[in-house]
Amino acid sequence: MAIVPPLVALRNARLKKAEALRERGLNPYPSRSMRTEYAANILENFESMENQPVTVAGRLMSWRKQGGMAFGHIQDRTGSIQLVFRRAMLHPTDAAAGFLGYEDVALLDVGDVIEVRGTVGKTMKGEISVMAETLRMLTKSLRPLPEKWSGLKDRETILRKRYLDTIAAPEKLELFAQVSRMIFEARQFLYARGFLEFQTPIIQPLYGGGTAKPFLTHVNALGAEMYLAISHELYLKRLIAAGYEKVFTIGRYFRNEGIDRSHHPEFSMIETMTAYQNYEYNMALVEDLFRHVAVKAFGKITFQVRGHMVDFEQPWKRISMVDATREITGIDFSELRTVDEANARLTDLGVTEAQPSIGEALVRAFEAKVEDTLIQPTLVYGHPIEISPLAKPMAEDPRYVERFEIFIAGMECGDNWSEQNDPEQLFATWKKAYKPEDRDSGEFHPLDYDFLEAMDHGIPPTTGIGPGIERMAMIFTEQQDIYDVIFFPMMKPVLSQANKAIYGVAGEAVEEPAES
RNA sequence: GGGCGCGUAGCUCAAUUGGCAGAGCAAGUGACUCUUAAUCACUAGGUUGUAGGUUCGAUUCCUACCGCGCUCACCA
Numbered sequence: 239m240a241i242v243p244p245l246v247a248l249r250n251a252r253l254k255k256a257e258a259l260r261e262r263g264l265n266p267y268p269s270r271s272m273r274t275e276y277a278a279n280i281l282e283n284f285e286s287m288e289n290q291p292v293t294v295a296g297r298l299m300s301w302r303k304q305g306g307m308a309f310g311h312i313q314d315r316t317g318s319i320q321l322v323f324r325r326a327m328l329h330p331t332d333a334a335a336g337f338l339g340y341e342d343v344a345l346l347d348v349g350d351v352i353e354v355r356g357t358v359g360k361t362m363k364g365e366i367s368v369m370a371e372t373l374r375m376l377t378k379s380l381r382p383l384p385e386k387w388s389g390l391k392d393r394e395t396i397l398r399k400r401y402l403d404t405i406a407a408p409e410k411l412e413l414f415a416q417v418s419r420m421i422f423e424a425r426q427f428l429y430a431r432g433f434l435e436f437q438t439p440i441i442q443p444l445y446g447g448g449t450a451k452p453f454l455t456h457v458n459a460l461g462a463e464m465y466l467a468i469s470h471e472l473y474l475k476r477l478i479a480a481g482y483e484k485v486f487t488i489g490r491y492f493r494n495e496g497i498d499r500s501h502h503p504e505f506s507m508i509e510t511m512t513a514y515q516n517y518e519y520n521m522a523l524v525e526d527l528f529r530h531v532a533v534k535a536f537g538k539i540t541f542q543v544r545g546h547m548v549d550f551e552q553p554w555k556r557i558s559m560v561d562a563t564r565e566i567t568g569i570d571f572s573e574l575r576t577v578d579e580a581n582a583r584l585t586d587l588g589v590t591e592a593q594p595s596i597g598e599a600l601v602r603a604f605e606a607k608v609e610d611t612l613i614q615p616t617l618v619y620g621h622p623i624e625i626s627p628l629a630k631p632m633a634e635d636p637r638y639v640e641r642f643e644i645f646i647a648g649m650e651c652g653d654n655w656s657e658q659n660d661p662e663q664l665f666a667t668w669k670k671a672y673k674p675e676d677r678d679s680g681e682f683h684p685l686d687y688d689f690l691e692a693m694d695h696g697i698p699p700t701t702g703i704g705p706g707i708e709r710m711a712m713i714f715t716e717q718q719d720i721y722d723v724i725f726f727p728m729m730k731p732v733l734s735q736a737n738k739a740i741y742g743v744a745g746e747a748v749e750e751p752a753e754s
Numbered sequence: 755g756g757g758c759g760c761g762u763a764g765c766u767c768a769a770u771u772g773g774c775a776g777a778g779c780a781a782g783u784g785a786c787u788c789u790u791a792a793u794c795a796c797u798a799g800g801u802u803g804u805a806g807g808u809u810c811g812a813u814u815c816c817u818a819c820c821g822c823g824c825u826c827a828c829c830a
Contacts, residue, residue: 243763243764243800244763244764244781244798244799244800245763245764247781247782247798247799248764248780248781248799249764251781251782252781300790300791302789302790302792302793303786303789303792304785304786304787304788304789304792304793305785305786305787306786306787307786307787307788307789308787308789309788309789309790309792310789310790311790320789320790322788322789324787325787326787347780347781348780349780361788361789361790362788362789363788363789363790365788365789365790381764382764382765382779382780382781383764383765383780384764384765384766384780385764385765385766385778385779385780386765386779386780386791387765387766387778387779387791388765388766388767388778388779389765389766390765390766391765391766391767392761392765392766392822393822393823394761394821394822394823395765395822397822398822402765406765448830449829449830450829450830451828451829491830493829493830495828495829495830496755496827496828496829496830498825498829500830501829501830505830643830649830650830653830706830709830729821729822730820730821730822732820732821735803736764
């Protein structure tokens with residue numbers, strides 16, 4: 239005997255109301271609405287709209303019936319507005335016209351999507367309302383909404399069913415809308431500067447362009463193992479080889495690694511390639527991009543991030559990784575000559591894992607001691623060549639490369655470099671970095687001979703930026719958790735007992751291993 | 755992956771040392787023509803995440819598992 243969760247009874251009660259509507263000749267799910275006005279527009283322009291006929295539509299969020307009169311609020315994407323119903327004023331149930339009359343308002347539930355035609359007016363208490371003349375059911379809702387006063391508080395439910403959170407807390411709609419406008423403005427900025435946007439493959443025969451553990455997948459039609467992209471830059475460089483000079487993609491990235499407040503397995507980046515320029519061009523481009531987005535999408539230039547006021551107006555600090563590390567730790571890694579010496583200094587800083595090179599020791603020291611201190615937008619350049627196989631070495635000191643990372647509020651917000659376009663050097667560095675036994679371990683990506691072949695043909699001096707969309711969104715929307723700027727964050731799949739009962743998921747009990 | 759914490763009705767939360775699992779909202783029935791967390795009366799709603807164990811008795815104590823969070827490690 240299956241257990242029937244109480245939710246099923248609530249749902250069945252609403253299903254009965256849907257059936258009752260059909261018995262009256264009313265479709266609980268008609269095709270379209272005749273809405274003429276949004277809630278906010280009526281509230282903002284009451285003076286000119288008073289006594290005017292309007293048709294509004296939205297989700298019924300509250301319902302207060304008292305005899306021959308009833309009040310409710312509907313919520314649309316602009317806000318909410320009160321509806322006033324009177325028994326004598328409301329058109330009776332009319333199957334031909336699709337109207338729901340006052341005699342049948344018991345078939346309404348909070349959560350239903352309804353449409354009301356009426357005139358704009360004020361109640362005796364002074365609230366701007368629509369005085370209803372006709373009522374249409376647009377969508378019968380079958381499940382109860384979160385509690386109207388406290389909303390949705392359970393973190394897991396918020397993340398799994400974000401739509402419930404945005405219904406209960408409409409200001410969240412604005413947050414995610416801001417993220418959308420942010421991406422729009424970033425596109426506008428790049429289009430205005432002459433960049434062309436390309437689609438690059440998400441399913442790739444090899445993964446490359448970064449160091450990360452990939453997701454593996456299988457393409458049935460080709461009988462081939464493939465990977466989800468960890469980066470798109472090897473394809474952008476092929477576009478430069480093809481003859482384009484300014485390209486970008488807003489790509490999806492998949493990295494099979496840890497999850498925390500600033501890492502999500504699936505994320506997005508604006509990745510550009512600009513020919514005939516080097517990384518200094520990109521320093522200016524990135525600063526301008528962030529300023530443009532801040533002003534155009536958010537209308538301000540300073541943001542509260544992790545308890546700090548971050549100012550995007552002032553010229554950003556530019557400092558080499560060696561200098562930044564020396565300022566904080568007092569250690570000048572550029573003067574060290576042996577790996578043992580570098581590791582000894584690293585141990586002094588409390589980092590005990592021995593690094594294979596001076597350059598990698600510098601990076602560890604930087605990550606451990608310096609990153610968190612970079613609050614205002616800072617461009618840290620001159621990365622060790624050991625961790626930058628795709629970047630061009632600096633002419634004045636080939637231990638370091640023409641590369642910079644963006645740090646804001648202690649968080650890395652983008653990686654940028656002058657592309658290594660010397661095919662022989664690229665191959666040599668790559669070969670040295672890649673160890674076949676580390677395949678798919680995240681140590682380094684495999685050799686991509688097709689890419690090397692394209693580089694053999696020669697690309698102009700080229701440079702690219704890669705600011706992360708989610709981290710930009712976190713900063714500009716002043717959120718501290720990447721899960722709060724991703725509408726559909728990654729969660730383990732679950733199936734509730736209620737849904738098993740409602741949808742008749744068969745075999746759930748049968749699939750349990752039999753006790754024997 | 756390690757450590758710590760959390761999981762009670764659709765939602766938000768209670769439950770004294772281990773002693774009858776409760777409330778508000780939502781739901782059902784009825785009353786109510788200016789409410790807005792409407793009000794009033796009545797009704798219903800629970801395998802306390804899952805599975806075991808200890809006990810006369812478990813929401814409570816123990817073990818394992820599932821999910822989520824925090825944190826460390828790894829990474830970007």
